[in-house]
Amino acid sequence: MTLAPRYAMPSITRPLAAGLLLGALWMAIMPAQAGEGHDHGEAPAAAAGPALPRFSADSELFELVGVLNGKQLTLYLDHAASNAPVKDAKLELELGGRKLSPKAHGEGEFEVVLDEAPKPGVIPVTATVSTASETDLLAGELDIHEEAHADEAHVHGWKEWALWGAGGVAALVALGLIARRLSGGRALRSGAAA
Template sequence: MKHRLLLPLLLAALLAAPVQAHEGHDEAPAAATGQALPRFAASSELFELVGVLDGRQLTLYLDHAASNAPVQGATLELDFGGAKLKPVPKSEGEGQGEFTLQLEREPQPGLIPVTATVLAGNESDLLAGELDLHAHEPAAPAASARWKYIAAGALALLGLGAGLRLGRQRRAAA
């Protein structure tokens, strides 16, 4: 008797109308339009430093760890993969806690150690992190994810067909 109830329940589940989203939830999420830039983060009890690499341009963001507020009037010294560098703070009006630096050449793919010495007023700290730089890989097209849904639907239909056939064989044998 259990088998007789299972098949109609499976059919009802497969044939049920799709769930409708509420207002504002029916739009597809925005697709990424480009590659994310490589970045690293280093933090301590006092400061948080995030670095974003765009080719040879390195942009650094320095914040207070407790409040996430930009650190004003700080100076940075950076050891980037063994090279001693001095990032330049952006001007007062543009961005507090933001520094830029132009590298001599683009870094090679791999793991690059980064150490920053922070001096801000009477506070100083040493922050360490790593930049995991990968070779540029072409982004996969968004449509390639659809095959998973198609494969899942095909498997569900194969399972339903096998269940129906098994049910017919059992009825014929009885």
């Protein structure tokens, strides 16, 4: 009867340790292989939805930006040279052939509520800006797109399926080797006992 040295690992423990090591390695590698749309860390803050439709119109004197949110149109009027808000200005707006009178809400900021939200498409915009010393005509276009479907299902690519398949095959091979080692060790022990 021979005794195994104390530092040698028993035959049943080696395959089990190898299997556990393979499993741990697999679990460590897979999160790094996450596909597009899968984030496992902190991501920078992103907009909650699509950007609101907007237009801009400018001249040598003024810059006008309009932001449409449903039926509400907010307008920002600045001096072109300094980008400072225009004080005490009067603004007349024509949107798609309809004349509108925006109300002032602070320096260089105006609002108007439309009767109904504009339909998708390109809408011509003309604005007349009047101050105590200057008058100018600005023109631009409001381009409204139909909202894209953000709720499309996530589609798994062939690379992602291949990675999962390779991992599954590796796990099956590891389990097969462990089972073979365990059954081989039992056969040696039962043969030695006989």
